[in-house]
Amino acid sequence: MIMRRRFAAGLLCLLAALTMFGVPPASAAKATATEPPKVELVLDVSGSMRAKDIDGRSRISAAQQSFDEVVDALPGETQLGIRVLGSRYRYPGSSKTVGCRDTEQISPVGPMNKTEAKAAIATLRPTGWTPIGLALRAAAKDLGAGETTRRIVLITDGEDTCAPPDPCDVARELAAQGIHLVIDTLGLNPNQKVQQQLTCIANATGGTYTTVQHQQQLTSRLNQLVRRAGSTYQKTPRQVAGGAQCANAPVLSPGVYTDREQFGEHRVYRVPVSSGQELRASVSVGLDRRLNPDYGVLLRATSQDGQELVRGTDAGSGRTDVLSTGLRWSDQRSGEPSGQEASASPSASASPAGTVCLVVSNSFSAPPGVRTAPGMPLELTVDVVPSSPAPSGPDLGRGWLLLVVLAAAGLVAGLILGWLARWRIAIWKEN
Amino acid sequence: MRVTPLLGLPVATAALALATAGPAFAGGKASPKPRRTIGTAGTSFLTATTVRPGQTARLSASTGDYLYWQFAAAAGQTDQVAVTLTLPSETSRAGAATWTVDVFDGLRRRQACTEGPQTVAAQPGTAKAELHCTLRQIRSWAEPWSSDPLPGTYYVRLSAVGLPDQGAGLPVDVRLRISAKNGNAEPSGAHLKAPLAPAVNPGATTAPEAAPSVEPSAVSSAPKPIQRAKSWFSWPSTRWWWTIGGGVLAAAMGVAGYSLTRHPRRWFS
Numbered sequence: 263m264i265m266r267r268r269f270a271a272g273l274l275c276l277l278a279a280l281t282m283f284g285v286p287p288a289s290a291a292k293a294t295a296t297e298p299p300k301v302e303l304v305l306d307v308s309g310s311m312r313a314k315d316i317d318g319r320s321r322i323s324a325a326q327q328s329f330d331e332v333v334d335a336l337p338g339e340t341q342l343g344i345r346v347l348g349s350r351y352r353y354p355g356s357s358k359t360v361g362c363r364d365t366e367q368i369s370p371v372g373p374m375n376k377t378e379a380k381a382a383i384a385t386l387r388p389t390g391w392t393p394i395g396l397a398l399r400a401a402a403k404d405l406g407a408g409e410t411t412r413r414i415v416l417i418t419d420g421e422d423t424c425a426p427p428d429p430c431d432v433a434r435e436l437a438a439q440g441i442h443l444v445i446d447t448l449g450l451n452p453n454q455k456v457q458q459q460l461t462c463i464a465n466a467t468g469g470t471y472t473t474v475q476h477q478q479q480l481t482s483r484l485n486q487l488v489r490r491a492g493s494t495y496q497k498t499p500r501q502v503a504g505g506a507q508c509a510n511a512p513v514l515s516p517g518v519y520t521d522r523e524q525f526g527e528h529r530v531y532r533v534p535v536s537s538g539q540e541l542r543a544s545v546s547v548g549l550d551r552r553l554n555p556d557y558g559v560l561l562r563a564t565s566q567d568g569q570e571l572v573r574g575t576d577a578g579s580g581r582t583d584v585l586s587t588g589l590r591w592s593d594q595r596s597g598e599p600s601g602q603e604a605s606a607s608p609s610a611s612a613s614p615a616g617t618v619c620l621v622v623s624n625s626f627s628a629p630p631g632v633r634t635a636p637g638m639p640l641e642l643t644v645d646v647v648p649s650s651p652a653p654s655g656p657d658l659g660r661g662w663l664l665l666v667v668l669a670a671a672g673l674v675a676g677l678i679l680g681w682l683a684r685w686r687i688a689i690w691k692e693n
Numbered sequence: 694m695r696v697t698p699l700l701g702l703p704v705a706t707a708a709l710a711l712a713t714a715g716p717a718f719a720g721g722k723a724s725p726k727p728r729r730t731i732g733t734a735g736t737s738f739l740t741a742t743t744v745r746p747g748q749t750a751r752l753s754a755s756t757g758d759y760l761y762w763q764f765a766a767a768a769g770q771t772d773q774v775a776v777t778l779t780l781p782s783e784t785s786r787a788g789a790a791t792w793t794v795d796v797f798d799g800l801r802r803r804q805a806c807t808e809g810p811q812t813v814a815a816q817p818g819t820a821k822a823e824l825h826c827t828l829r830q831i832r833s834w835a836e837p838w839s840s841d842p843l844p845g846t847y848y849v850r851l852s853a854v855g856l857p858d859q860g861a862g863l864p865v866d867v868r869l870r871i872s873a874k875n876g877n878a879e880p881s882g883a884h885l886k887a888p889l890a891p892a893v894n895p896g897a898t899t900a901p902e903a904a905p906s907v908e909p910s911a912v913s914s915a916p917k918p919i920q921r922a923k924s925w926f927s928w929p930s931t932r933w934w935w936t937i938g939g940g941v942l943a944a945a946m947g948v949a950g951y952s953l954t955r956h957p958r959r960w961f962s
Contacts, residue, residue: 461861472755473862500895517896544801572838580854583759588800590837645892653883658932665939672943676950
């Protein structure tokens with residue numbers, strides 16, 4: 263039954279993709295058709311979850327109730343897993359070495375058995391340490407690798423007590439692996455330090471951070487995130503590694519790509535563009551770490567011998583998620599005789615299509631102490647469409663001057679015709 | 694003189710038919726009754742939620758979220774984005790938060806707002822904040838090197854660019870409304886062969902020696918003969934009315950001029 267339903271859902275997705283975007287490449291269609299959306303909830307059950315400050319109830323009981331409600335409202339095709347951390351050993355009381363390896367999956371990612379999941383949630387008792395970094399790594403492993411976006415929702419009330427590894431670095435590492443992972447974080451009445459840590463984890467993976475003060479708020483936010491996972495997981499960009507020079511850069515066809523770029527690095531890609539076609543490219547660089555306030559991104563299209571064709575640039579300062587820019591370029595030399603073109607650039611005469619190099623560079627910088635590797639996430643879209651020729655002047659007119667000119671012309675024509683007619687009649691009468 | 698209204702009638706009916714067909718064509722495949730309110734927002738350019746002009750998006754979010762929507766705009770349109778924020782209660786806010794609404798075109802290029810306020814600093818005492826952004830009029834064609842607004846997809850991003858310490862993650866109610874005003878597209882008679890819609894499918898790297906084939910998207914977006922004919926008679930263009938009116942006026946003046954010279958006594962007696 264589940265298989266059939268999944269097949270139907272996949273077929274629907276495929277149909278939707280076909281109607282919306284034309285026929286996609288075969289590999290993309292396969293990936294979108296087979297995989298259901300996958301989410302894992304990671305709940306902190308460390309000792310501090312006993313605190314009674316969510317609508318007068320303990321944090322853990324509020325979380326348990328919300329989890330029950332989320333499991334009840336789970337959309338049919340979404341696969342939800344639940345992992346807890348700090349559920350077995352006591353903090354303080356047990357040694358750090360065992361306490362910091364304390365994370366277990368109480369409900370696997372897959373078609374959910376709701377009664378079993380709820381029973382497992384009900385048995386949770388807040389006791390242990392808070393190994394957030396370890397739990398995130400384990401959750402990423404639970405969700406597996408694939409072509410679609412996976413989401414982790416982390417619910418915690420305290421900061422990591424087991425660093426290193428720093429959970430924020432772990433999140434950035436996971437994001438850099440190219441497994442399309444987004445981590446959303448929820449803090450239960452957190453202090454400022456926890457808030458900063460959770461915001462950092464969310465920003466590193468393009469997720470969101472929410473402060474939770476009421477149980478109802480927790481439920482609605484969790485439901486919103488699970489629904490979001492179901493509606494936005496399919497379109498993931500293709501992983502690519504840009505070259506340092508144009509000569510060894512990867513050749514891209516239209517589509518969306520993702521890459522990583524470090525501070526001051528240049529990433530180069532090649533796109534074949536024949537005459538009569540227009541190249542459209544856009545780039546977004548994600549600000550996934552603490553950075554100095556002023557920054558910029560530059561996208562340049564150059565010919566193979568390094569001549570700049572067009573550039574797109576944007577700069578900013580302050581808080582933002584991505585910095586984007588884009589460009590259009592079309593080959594306008596189609597009217598020139600071919601002999602002249604061949605003499606001008608021998609490389610162009612070798613192949614009918616010219617090749618344009620896209621160079622992505624940035625002017626980001628970070629305060630001391632911030633890691634520069636892995637580079638910042640970069641999203642590149644490339645499209646090649648028919649170019650639009652420059653329009654000729656308008657065939658029709660507009661405005662009062664036009665009316666005056668036409669009226670005057672009409673009047674003069676009428677007067678001349680009238681005079682001609684009088685003159686002819688006068689001559690005719692004379693004869 | 695009696696000929697004019699008779700001539701004008703079919704022209705006017707054709708104009709009406711084309712004018713009514715125009716917006717429907719520009720707005721894409723309009724479903725019979727689009728929902729008035731949308732309850733979601735995307736979190737990136739790729740996951741932006743589609744909103745039609747005239748529709749409202751309403752949802753609860755957290756301060757610090759980056760919310761994305763997208764809408765389609767046709768040539769000649771002037772679009773306006775209005776955002777109303779219901780801010781978290783005073784007790785949980787520490788200081789002033791600065792909210793801003795950014796608009797990007799299909800190539801993720803920042804678009805200027807001709808009217809604002811695009812950015813609002815919400816002081817701790819205020820419960821509501823209103824943001825507006827009126828875009829430039831969409832042009833029907835622009836040189837590839839320019840950054841003029843062109844028909845295609847537009848992205849709206851709502852974000853808090855400045856947050857106080859402890860200011861992230863608080864509940865906020867967001868209401869977004871997009872409205873469009875139609876007008877004459879400049880330059881007239883011109884059109885963009887493919888709207889500025891971004892690529893959304895994952896791409897594929899090809900071998901460097903592989904001959905570039907014509908992509909299906911390029912083929913499907915090539916103009917059909919009917920579309921080309923439509924661009925010649927691109928109603929509602931006021932140039933038609935001015936030119937037709939000018940012709941009628943010229944004819945009337947011609948007749949008047951003729952009769953003035955032939956029978957001056959009828960005029961000066």
